[in-house]
Amino acid sequence: MQYMKPAFRVSRSLITINPKPFIFLTLQTFRSQSPISFFSSSMASSDFSSLPAPSLEKQFGEFRTHLEESGTLRDRIRTVVSEIESTTRLMYASILLVHHSRPTPELLEKAKTQIDVLKEKYKQLADILGGCPGQYYRYHGDWRSETQTVVSVLTFMNWLETGKLLEHKEAEEKLGLNGPEFNLDVEDYLVGVCFMSNELPRYVVNQVTAGDYDCPRKVLKFLTELHAAFRMLNLRNDFLRKKFDGMKYDLRKVEEVYYDVKIRGLTPNGVSVADQGIERQS
Numbered sequence: 447m448q449y450m451k452p453a454f455r456v457s458r459s460l461i462t463i464n465p466k467p468f469i470f471l472t473l474q475t476f477r478s479q480s481p482i483s484f485f486s487s488s489m490a491s492s493d494f495s496s497l498p499a500p501s502l503e504k505q506f507g508e509f510r511t512h513l514e515e516s517g518t519l520r521d522r523i524r525t526v527v528s529e530i531e532s533t534t535r536l537m538y539a540s541i542l543l544v545h546h547s548r549p550t551p552e553l554l555e556k557a558k559t560q561i562d563v564l565k566e567k568y569k570q571l572a573d574i575l576g577g578c579p580g581q582y583y584r585y586h587g588d589w590r591s592e593t594q595t596v597v598s599v600l601t602f603m604n605w606l607e608t609g610k611l612l613e614h615k616e617a618e619e620k621l622g623l624n625g626p627e628f629n630l631d632v633e634d635y636l637v638g639v640c641f642m643s644n645e646l647p648r649y650v651v652n653q654v655t656a657g658d659y660d661c662p663r664k665v666l667k668f669l670t671e672l673h674a675a676f677r678m679l680n681l682r683n684d685f686l687r688k689k690f691d692g693m694k695y696d697l698r699k700v701e702e703v704y705y706d707v708k709i710r711g712l713t714p715n716g717v718s719v720a721d722q723g724i725e726r727q728s
Protein backbone atom coordinates (compact mmCIF):
# COMPACT_ATOMS: atom_id res chain seq x y z
CA MET A 447 0.00 0.00 0.00
CA GLN A 448 1.42 3.32 -1.01
CA TYR A 449 1.95 5.92 1.76
CA MET A 450 -0.13 9.08 1.25
CA LYS A 451 1.22 12.40 2.43
CA PRO A 452 -1.17 14.56 4.38
CA ALA A 453 -2.77 17.44 2.59
CA PHE A 454 -1.47 19.92 5.19
CA ARG A 455 1.32 20.05 7.70
CA VAL A 456 1.64 21.94 10.94
CA SER A 457 4.97 23.55 11.35
CA ARG A 458 6.55 23.04 14.77
CA SER A 459 7.82 26.54 14.70
CA LEU A 460 4.27 27.83 14.75
CA ILE A 461 3.35 25.94 17.93
CA THR A 462 4.25 28.06 20.95
CA ILE A 463 3.37 27.86 24.65
CA ASN A 464 1.78 30.96 26.13
CA PRO A 465 3.92 31.90 29.18
CA LYS A 466 0.98 33.86 30.66
CA PRO A 467 -2.17 31.89 29.96
CA PHE A 468 -4.26 33.92 32.45
CA ILE A 469 -3.50 37.18 30.67
CA PHE A 470 -4.16 35.54 27.36
CA LEU A 471 -7.52 34.21 28.48
CA THR A 472 -8.42 37.50 30.04
CA LEU A 473 -7.66 39.39 26.89
CA GLN A 474 -9.46 36.82 24.81
CA THR A 475 -12.47 37.03 27.10
CA PHE A 476 -12.41 40.81 26.94
CA ARG A 477 -12.15 40.74 23.17
CA SER A 478 -14.89 38.18 22.86
CA GLN A 479 -17.40 40.34 24.71
CA SER A 480 -19.99 41.87 22.57
CA PRO A 481 -20.12 45.69 22.33
CA ILE A 482 -23.80 45.37 23.13
CA SER A 483 -23.00 44.39 26.76
CA PHE A 484 -21.01 47.58 27.37
CA PHE A 485 -23.70 49.62 25.75
CA SER A 486 -26.43 48.06 27.87
CA SER A 487 -24.47 48.59 31.14
CA SER A 488 -23.91 52.24 30.36
CA MET A 489 -27.60 52.61 29.64
CA ALA A 490 -28.44 50.91 32.99
CA SER A 491 -26.22 53.32 34.94
CA SER A 492 -27.84 56.26 33.25
CA ASP A 493 -31.29 55.01 34.19
CA PHE A 494 -30.60 55.43 37.97
CA SER A 495 -29.49 58.61 39.72
CA SER A 496 -26.33 58.56 41.88
CA LEU A 497 -28.07 60.75 44.46
CA PRO A 498 -29.97 59.18 47.40
CA ALA A 499 -33.70 59.31 47.63
CA PRO A 500 -35.10 62.43 49.34
CA SER A 501 -36.20 60.43 52.40
CA LEU A 502 -32.76 58.82 52.80
CA GLU A 503 -31.00 62.11 52.21
CA LYS A 504 -32.98 63.75 55.01
CA GLN A 505 -32.40 60.86 57.41
CA PHE A 506 -28.67 60.52 56.79
CA GLY A 507 -28.29 64.28 56.92
CA GLU A 508 -29.64 64.13 60.46
CA PHE A 509 -27.22 61.28 61.21
CA ARG A 510 -24.31 63.39 59.98
CA THR A 511 -25.31 66.32 62.17
CA HIS A 512 -25.74 64.02 65.17
CA LEU A 513 -22.31 62.40 64.71
CA GLU A 514 -20.59 65.75 64.27
CA GLU A 515 -22.16 67.11 67.46
CA SER A 516 -21.26 63.92 69.34
CA GLY A 517 -17.67 64.11 68.11
CA THR A 518 -17.35 67.73 69.20
CA LEU A 519 -18.75 66.86 72.62
CA ARG A 520 -16.30 63.98 73.03
CA ASP A 521 -13.39 66.24 72.16
CA ARG A 522 -14.43 68.65 74.92
CA ILE A 523 -14.78 65.77 77.39
CA ARG A 524 -11.40 64.30 76.52
CA THR A 525 -9.72 67.65 77.03
CA VAL A 526 -11.03 67.82 80.60
CA VAL A 527 -10.28 64.14 81.23
CA SER A 528 -6.68 64.70 80.15
CA GLU A 529 -6.38 67.44 82.79
CA ILE A 530 -7.88 65.08 85.41
CA GLU A 531 -5.28 62.47 84.50
CA SER A 532 -2.43 64.98 84.85
CA THR A 533 -3.67 66.14 88.26
CA THR A 534 -4.06 62.57 89.49
CA ARG A 535 -0.54 61.77 88.34
CA LEU A 536 0.82 64.60 90.49
CA MET A 537 -1.09 63.32 93.53
CA TYR A 538 0.03 59.75 92.95
CA ALA A 539 3.67 60.80 92.61
CA SER A 540 3.48 62.53 96.00
CA ILE A 541 1.77 59.62 97.75
CA LEU A 542 4.20 57.03 96.40
CA LEU A 543 6.95 58.66 98.43
CA VAL A 544 5.33 57.11 101.51
CA HIS A 545 6.97 53.85 100.44
CA HIS A 546 10.35 55.53 100.96
CA SER A 547 9.64 56.34 104.61
CA ARG A 548 8.94 60.00 103.96
CA PRO A 549 6.81 61.83 106.57
CA THR A 550 3.20 60.88 105.85
CA PRO A 551 1.52 64.13 107.03
CA GLU A 552 3.73 66.21 104.76
CA LEU A 553 2.92 64.02 101.74
CA LEU A 554 -0.79 64.07 102.47
CA GLU A 555 -0.91 67.84 102.72
CA LYS A 556 0.83 68.19 99.39
CA ALA A 557 -1.56 65.76 97.70
CA LYS A 558 -4.65 67.36 99.25
CA THR A 559 -3.95 70.62 97.46
CA GLN A 560 -4.95 68.91 94.21
CA ILE A 561 -8.36 67.71 95.41
CA ASP A 562 -9.97 71.08 94.73
CA VAL A 563 -8.48 70.99 91.23
CA LEU A 564 -10.10 67.61 90.61
CA LYS A 565 -13.40 68.87 91.96
CA GLU A 566 -13.31 71.77 89.51
CA LYS A 567 -12.52 69.46 86.58
CA TYR A 568 -15.44 67.18 87.39
CA LYS A 569 -17.66 70.27 87.60
CA GLN A 570 -16.57 71.11 84.07
CA LEU A 571 -17.54 67.62 82.96
CA ALA A 572 -20.93 68.01 84.61
CA ASP A 573 -21.43 71.34 82.81
CA ILE A 574 -20.51 69.77 79.46
CA LEU A 575 -23.02 66.96 79.93
CA GLY A 576 -25.61 69.38 81.27
CA GLY A 577 -26.63 70.15 77.69
CA CYS A 578 -27.20 66.44 77.02
CA PRO A 579 -29.58 65.19 79.72
CA GLY A 580 -29.84 61.44 80.04
CA GLN A 581 -26.54 60.84 78.17
CA TYR A 582 -24.35 60.14 81.20
CA TYR A 583 -23.66 56.47 80.49
CA ARG A 584 -23.21 57.10 76.80
CA TYR A 585 -20.05 59.13 77.48
CA HIS A 586 -19.17 57.58 80.83
CA GLY A 587 -16.46 55.41 79.29
CA ASP A 588 -14.45 58.50 78.38
CA TRP A 589 -13.57 59.19 82.03
CA ARG A 590 -14.19 55.82 83.73
CA SER A 591 -10.57 54.68 83.93
CA GLU A 592 -9.35 58.06 85.19
CA THR A 593 -12.08 58.17 87.85
CA GLN A 594 -11.11 54.72 89.11
CA THR A 595 -7.54 55.93 89.54
CA VAL A 596 -8.75 59.05 91.34
CA VAL A 597 -10.76 56.92 93.78
CA SER A 598 -7.72 54.71 94.34
CA VAL A 599 -5.57 57.70 95.31
CA LEU A 600 -8.23 59.23 97.56
CA THR A 601 -8.96 55.99 99.40
CA PHE A 602 -5.25 55.34 99.97
CA MET A 603 -4.81 58.88 101.31
CA ASN A 604 -7.79 58.46 103.61
CA TRP A 605 -6.47 55.15 104.93
CA LEU A 606 -3.04 56.64 105.62
CA GLU A 607 -4.69 59.43 107.57
CA THR A 608 -7.48 57.61 109.42
CA GLY A 609 -6.86 53.88 109.00
CA LYS A 610 -10.40 53.54 107.60
CA LEU A 611 -11.96 53.12 104.18
CA LEU A 612 -13.19 56.22 102.37
CA GLU A 613 -16.90 55.59 101.88
CA HIS A 614 -18.69 56.10 98.59
CA LYS A 615 -20.60 59.18 99.75
CA GLU A 616 -17.43 60.74 101.13
CA ALA A 617 -15.67 60.23 97.81
CA GLU A 618 -18.61 61.84 96.00
CA GLU A 619 -18.43 64.88 98.27
CA LYS A 620 -14.69 65.28 97.81
CA LEU A 621 -15.08 65.26 94.02
CA GLY A 622 -18.40 67.10 93.87
CA LEU A 623 -20.05 64.11 92.20
CA ASN A 624 -23.24 64.11 94.23
CA GLY A 625 -25.60 65.62 91.66
CA PRO A 626 -28.72 63.89 90.34
CA GLU A 627 -27.40 63.57 86.77
CA PHE A 628 -23.66 63.36 87.38
CA ASN A 629 -22.39 61.18 90.22
CA LEU A 630 -19.75 58.61 91.14
CA ASP A 631 -20.57 55.26 89.58
CA VAL A 632 -20.59 52.44 92.16
CA GLU A 633 -18.47 50.11 90.03
CA ASP A 634 -15.88 52.83 89.49
CA TYR A 635 -15.69 53.30 93.25
CA LEU A 636 -15.30 49.56 93.90
CA VAL A 637 -12.61 49.15 91.25
CA GLY A 638 -10.75 52.12 92.73
CA VAL A 639 -10.87 50.47 96.16
CA CYS A 640 -9.40 47.31 94.65
CA PHE A 641 -6.62 49.37 93.09
CA MET A 642 -5.91 50.88 96.50
CA SER A 643 -5.47 47.45 98.06
CA ASN A 644 -2.62 46.77 95.61
CA GLU A 645 -0.54 49.42 97.39
CA LEU A 646 -0.90 47.89 100.88
CA PRO A 647 1.46 44.88 100.59
CA ARG A 648 4.28 47.12 99.41
CA TYR A 649 3.51 49.61 102.15
CA VAL A 650 3.62 46.87 104.81
CA VAL A 651 6.99 45.54 103.66
CA ASN A 652 8.54 49.01 103.64
CA GLN A 653 7.13 49.86 107.04
CA VAL A 654 8.48 46.64 108.58
CA THR A 655 11.85 47.40 107.03
CA ALA A 656 11.70 50.82 108.69
CA GLY A 657 10.97 49.19 112.07
CA ASP A 658 7.16 49.52 112.31
CA TYR A 659 6.33 45.94 113.31
CA ASP A 660 2.74 46.74 114.22
CA CYS A 661 1.85 47.86 110.71
CA PRO A 662 1.19 44.31 109.37
CA ARG A 663 -1.41 43.72 112.05
CA LYS A 664 -3.28 46.94 111.25
CA VAL A 665 -3.22 46.37 107.50
CA LEU A 666 -4.21 42.73 107.87
CA LYS A 667 -7.22 43.68 109.97
CA PHE A 668 -8.28 46.33 107.46
CA LEU A 669 -7.86 44.07 104.40
CA THR A 670 -9.63 41.15 106.09
CA GLU A 671 -12.68 43.29 106.82
CA LEU A 672 -12.61 44.81 103.33
CA HIS A 673 -12.34 41.40 101.70
CA ALA A 674 -15.26 40.12 103.78
CA ALA A 675 -17.35 43.10 102.67
CA PHE A 676 -16.58 42.43 99.00
CA ARG A 677 -17.66 38.82 99.41
CA MET A 678 -21.19 40.09 100.11
CA LEU A 679 -21.40 41.23 96.48
CA ASN A 680 -22.62 38.92 93.73
CA LEU A 681 -19.92 39.80 91.24
CA ARG A 682 -20.09 38.69 87.64
CA ASN A 683 -17.13 37.42 85.64
CA ASP A 684 -16.05 40.90 84.57
CA PHE A 685 -13.32 43.43 85.25
CA LEU A 686 -14.49 44.13 88.80
CA ARG A 687 -14.42 40.43 89.62
CA LYS A 688 -10.85 40.16 88.35
CA LYS A 689 -9.75 43.09 90.50
CA PHE A 690 -11.46 41.52 93.52
CA ASP A 691 -9.54 38.30 92.87
CA GLY A 692 -6.37 40.41 92.94
CA MET A 693 -7.33 41.60 96.41
CA LYS A 694 -7.07 38.01 97.62
CA TYR A 695 -3.40 37.95 96.67
CA ASP A 696 -2.85 41.29 98.41
CA LEU A 697 -4.39 39.82 101.56
CA ARG A 698 -2.21 36.73 101.30
CA LYS A 699 0.98 38.80 100.96
CA VAL A 700 0.11 40.85 104.04
CA GLU A 701 -0.66 37.66 105.97
CA GLU A 702 2.78 36.29 105.12
CA VAL A 703 4.48 39.43 106.42
CA TYR A 704 2.34 39.40 109.57
CA TYR A 705 3.08 35.76 110.36
CA ASP A 706 6.77 36.27 109.68
CA VAL A 707 6.87 39.16 112.16
CA LYS A 708 4.87 37.15 114.68
CA ILE A 709 7.07 34.07 114.39
CA ARG A 710 10.16 36.19 114.95
CA GLY A 711 8.52 37.56 118.07
CA LEU A 712 8.96 41.19 117.06
CA THR A 713 6.98 43.77 119.04
CA PRO A 714 5.77 47.21 117.92
CA ASN A 715 8.78 48.90 119.51
CA GLY A 716 11.16 46.81 117.40
CA VAL A 717 12.34 44.47 120.20
CA SER A 718 11.63 40.76 120.05
CA VAL A 719 9.67 39.04 122.79
CA ALA A 720 12.74 37.01 123.81
CA ASP A 721 14.84 40.15 124.16
CA GLN A 722 12.15 41.71 126.33
CA GLY A 723 12.28 38.69 128.67
CA ILE A 724 16.04 39.01 129.00
CA GLU A 725 15.76 42.72 129.82
CA ARG A 726 13.17 42.01 132.50
CA GLN A 727 15.33 39.32 134.10
CA SER A 728 18.28 41.66 134.18
